[in-house]
Amino acid sequence: MIRTTFSLALAALVLVPALAPAPAVAQVVTLGSTTGGATSQMGRAIAATVSDLSPLQMRPQEMANTADYMPLVNAGEIDFGISNVVQLWYAYNGLGMSAGQPGPNLRAVSILQPFRNGLQVRNDSAIRSVEDLRGQRVPSFPDGSLGDHVMRAYLANGGLSYDDVVAVPVPNFPRMWDSFREGQTDAVIDVPGSANSRELDAAVGGIRYVSFNDTDAARAAMQDWLPQAFLTEIGPDSGLPGFFEPILVNAFTYTFFANADVPEAQVYEVAKAIYDGADALLETGPVWAGLNRETFAADVDVPFHPGAIRFYQEAGIWQE
Numbered sequence: 431m432i433r434t435t436f437s438l439a440l441a442a443l444v445l446v447p448a449l450a451p452a453p454a455v456a457q458v459v460t461l462g463s464t465t466g467g468a469t470s471q472m473g474r475a476i477a478a479t480v481s482d483l484s485p486l487q488m489r490p491q492e493m494a495n496t497a498d499y500m501p502l503v504n505a506g507e508i509d510f511g512i513s514n515v516v517q518l519w520y521a522y523n524g525l526g527m528s529a530g531q532p533g534p535n536l537r538a539v540s541i542l543q544p545f546r547n548g549l550q551v552r553n554d555s556a557i558r559s560v561e562d563l564r565g566q567r568v569p570s571f572p573d574g575s576l577g578d579h580v581m582r583a584y585l586a587n588g589g590l591s592y593d594d595v596v597a598v599p600v601p602n603f604p605r606m607w608d609s610f611r612e613g614q615t616d617a618v619i620d621v622p623g624s625a626n627s628r629e630l631d632a633a634v635g636g637i638r639y640v641s642f643n644d645t646d647a648a649r650a651a652m653q654d655w656l657p658q659a660f661l662t663e664i665g666p667d668s669g670l671p672g673f674f675e676p677i678l679v680n681a682f683t684y685t686f687f688a689n690a691d692v693p694e695a696q697v698y699e700v701a702k703a704i705y706d707g708a709d710a711l712l713e714t715g716p717v718w719a720g721l722n723r724e725t726f727a728a729d730v731d732v733p734f735h736p737g738a739i740r741f742y743q744e745a746g747i748w749q750e
Contacts, residue, residue, distance in 0.1 A: 457486050459488050460491050461491060462508045462512070464496060467604070472542075473512050475715075482707070486700065495576065497527065501521075501533065512684065515730050520657075535690040536689070539685075539701055540685070541725055542718075546621065547620065547621050547680050548619075555616060557616060559640060560585070561589070562640075565594070566617060569619070572601065575602075660681055664676070696737065708723050
C-alpha cells in the first residue's frame with residue numbers, strides 16, 4: 431500500500447510539468463531594410479518598437495539596396511518592408527526603377543515622416559549652387575536604381591544631366607559615401623542629420639549642403655525622376671551639420687508596407703505599435719523629424735492592408 435501510494439505521488443509529480451501550460455512563444459515577422467544609411471536606422475528603430483509594443487518579434491533582413499528586398503516582400507518571402515514612397519509607388523505600378531516588374535501584392539501599412547535628402551559637398555568646396563556641378567565629379571549609379579533616379583533629379587533641378595558632369599560609377603550608397611570620404615567625388619547624396627552625415631562631417635573636415643532651385647520648372651524636372659517629391663527648408667537653427675544658412679533640400683515621404691497575405695491580425699498589431707511608439711521613434715534621431723500620427727493613413731496611391739485600415743479606423747484617422 432505504501433509502495434502504491436508512493437508510485438501514485440511520483441506519477442503526479444512527473445505529470446505536473448507536462449500538464450502545465452507552455453510559455454507563449456512570440457510570433458516572428460521579418461522586415462526588409464538596408465545594411466546602412468538612414469533606412470537601416472529607421473528599420474532597426476521600427477523593429478525594436480514593434481518587438482517592444484506588440485506580441486510580435488520583428489527581425490530586420492538587411493540588404494544592400496531597397497530594390498533587393500522589394501520583390502521579396504511582394505513574393506511573400508519577407509513580411510514587411512520600409513522605403514521611400516517613390517520606390518513603393520514605382521514597385522507597385524511596375525514603372526520607373528521597377529519597370530516591367532510590378533508588385534501587385536505590396537500594401538501600405540504606415541505613411542511615415544518626410545524623408546529629407548540633399549546635395550552634400552565639402553565645406554571648402556567652390557560648389558555653391560546646383561549649376562556649379564557642371565564639370566564636377568558626381569556619383570553615377572546603375573541605371574534604374576534609386577541612386578540613379580535621385581542623382582538625375584538633383585542634376586535636373588539645375589538644368590543639367592550626366593553629359594554635363596564627370597560621372598564616377600558607384601554600385602550603391604555606401605560606396606558613394608566612401609568615394610566622397612576618399613576624395614573621389616565632389617558632391618554626393620546624403621540625409622541631413624543622419625549618422626552617416628555626421629560621420630562624413632568629421633571625416634572630411636566639415637560638410638555643407640547646397641540649396642535646390644525653387645521654380646516650377648526646376649521642381650517639375652525633379653519630379654520627372656522622383657514622383658511625389660517636394661522641397662523643404664532646413665535652417666542653421668536646426669543644429670544639423672552642413673547648414674549655415676536656410677537651405678532647400680529634397681524630400682519624399684517614407685513608407686512602411688507589407689505583403690498582402692500577411693495576416694490581418696499581425697498587420698493590425700504592427701500598425702498599432704508604430705502609432706503608439708511614434709514619440710519614442712522621434713527620440714531616436716533627426717531622421718524622424720516630421721513624423722506625425724495624423725498622417726499615417728495618408729493616400730499615396732498604393733492600397734492599404736486591411737489590418738492597417740482596421741487599426742486606423744479605430745484610431746479615428748482613416749479617411750474613406
